[in-house]
Amino acid sequence: MSIQLKHRLSTPLRIGNKTISKRLILAPMSGLTHVAFRELVARYGGYGLLYTEMCSAKTVPHENRYVSPVFRWRDEELPELVCQIFGSEPGVMATAARRIEAEGFWGVDMNFGCSVAAICKRNCGAALLKTPDLAVEIVQAVRSAVSIPVIVKFRTGWEERKNNPGDLARRFEDAGADALIFHPRVAPDRRSRPPKWENIARVKQAVSIPVFGNGEVFCQADAEKMLAATGCDGIALGRIAVAKPWVFAQWTDGFEPDGEIHRKTIKQMLALLNQHYETVTAIRKFKKIAVYIAALFKYGHAFCKRLHNARDVSAIEAEADAFFDASPELAERPNMNLFR
């Protein structure tokens, strides 16, 4: 473990009117960062903030937290939990933010980065980067609606040549954002081409609020490189946190995983999903997470297929036991065909 990295990531950071104790945070991921997954991450700790999946700003004001698949939480996690919303109307986003503040969330985040067609078609997510004036108006509306920290998560732009992410970042700061999470890809890239970390440096230089870099940080050496190359204040981890829910504790608290950690993770994840969701939903959600765990191994593809074909919890556990009893070899980097 790098002592220097641990120290850097464990230096408190002021965001708006609050302070986080670790600069390593969970990035929001739809279908993955649900309440069950977050409970597993919370058992290990070591993070500064956790994130919900993206929630529709239109539905947030009327959601029942005990029924909603995404606007759902455990009370214990609220002091470090950010709720991410997507939408395209400033008034609607502000109303959702008010409910989020009233429920006691640590902060609210606006999704200006999702490039999935169903979201962009509605002029939400990364599509808002085509109309920066509207995106800025949304930030202003949310800012005036709440006093909890307001974060913007965004991409380089809709197209490479049209936007300077530094200009956009400055406009979000001027509109009242307290921090930025920046993923340096343009919308059509999804996650296929490598992220351009140099754009994180441009964003960092443009603003005085904290900037979290995001994109393909998979190991401690990557984290050190991103911090050194961009000067960013912290890092948001996406897929690697799904594969290794203990990664925050490992990098910031010195947690040492043993040889059984992956098998244990699979079994704990299944148990937690069953606790929070109906069996069918729990198994469906588990299979989404399993892809990222399998991606860590040399022959992860075959393992992934076997997990997907398993019909119930005991069949999944039997597949996991068979795989881990054979002491599988870890890959040097996650398998990017699975890590999508």
Ligand SMILES: Cc1cc2nc3c(=O)[nH]c(=O)nc-3n(C[C@H](O)[C@H](O)[C@H](O)COP(=O)(O)O)c2cc1C
């Ligand atoms: C399955 C999946 C779902 C995602 N959903 C969201 C989302 O709802 N909101 C968002 O802002 N970003 C979303 N992202 C993007 C991640 O937050 C992150 O920016 C991206 O995965 C790059 O970080 P990484 O290389 O550390 O995974 C999603 C990513 C994945 C893989």
